[in-house]
Amino acid sequence: MPRYPNVWFYVDSSIVNKYREALCLITYSLEKYCHIVDDFSLYYRLPRLLFGFFSEGCNMEARRKKLQPYTDLSNPHLSHDHQLHVRYYFSDLVRNKLEKVKLDINGKGFYFYRLALSVHYEVGVENKNHPYVEFCPICGRTGEYDVEIDRNNVDKDICRKIHDPLGVELLLKSTIRGRGVSDDMGKRVRFIEEMKKDYDLDIYILNPKQEDINTPKVGCILVKHKK
Numbered sequence: 552m553p554r555y556p557n558v559w560f561y562v563d564s565s566i567v568n569k570y571r572e573a574l575c576l577i578t579y580s581l582e583k584y585c586h587i588v589d590d591f592s593l594y595y596r597l598p599r600l601l602f603g604f605f606s607e608g609c610n611m612e613a614r615r616k617k618l619q620p621y622t623d624l625s626n627p628h629l630s631h632d633h634q635l636h637v638r639y640y641f642s643d644l645v646r647n648k649l650e651k652v653k654l655d656i657n658g659k660g661f662y663f664y665r666l667a668l669s670v671h672y673e674v675g676v677e678n679k680n681h682p683y684v685e686f687c688p689i690c691g692r693t694g695e696y697d698v699e700i701d702r703n704n705v706d707k708d709i710c711r712k713i714h715d716p717l718g719v720e721l722l723l724k725s726t727i728r729g730r731g732v733s734d735d736m737g738k739r740v741r742f743i744e745e746m747k748k749d750y751d752l753d754i755y756i757l758n759p760k761q762e763d764i765n766t767p768k769v770g771c772i773l774v775k776h777k778k
Contacts, residue, residue: 556667573664584745609638670718
């Protein structure tokens with residue numbers, strides 16, 4: 552994958568028996584509580600079906616679409632809605648025996664199974680402007696995200712510097728730029744906080760300083776036990 556995974560789930564090994572169960576718990580929970588599903592069109596799926604090709608080397612992908620519709624009255628062709636796009640990574644963790652880790656919590660050691668995700672917030676894939684409208688007030692270069700972009704690599708640079716941190720914010724805090732998010736019907740949508748109804752979670756958003764972590768924000772969710 553081109554970027555460091557920006558969301559990591561850690562599942563307490565006391566609530567699941569195997570790594571496969573941890574994977575099912577997280578993917579099922581994101582579908583149940585966050586409505587993140589693989590509902591891409593057949594055209595989008597064809598490379599995977601025919602050649603086993605998954606974008607950016609992921610094992611699975613899913614999304615929550617039709618969020619925050621944006622209408623540009625001056626330039627109607629730039630109007631679009633948004634999607635939270637999620638890619639799952641786990642096979643390399645298993646292959647390198649990194650899927651289980653011991654964490655020190657309050658001076659005690661606990662074992663967790665972990666799953667890596669790449670999440671980003673972008674123009675919906677069905678829209679001709681996908682993946683971005685550069686000066687969209689929701690997903691573009693405005694406000695705190697009015698950042699310098701490499702003009703030779705616009706798509707990837709906007710994703711890394713803007714869409715990635717927006718994806719972390721939305722999944723973990725249910726906000727974009729600090730404000731609540733609605734779907735195309737005007738209904739307020741919520742994400743990981745919905746999972747708190749049934750699970751004890753610790754949620755963190757970090758600003759990594761390591762040079763080899765090429766994404767500005769990383770989210771970590773510890774799933775400690777079921778309520």
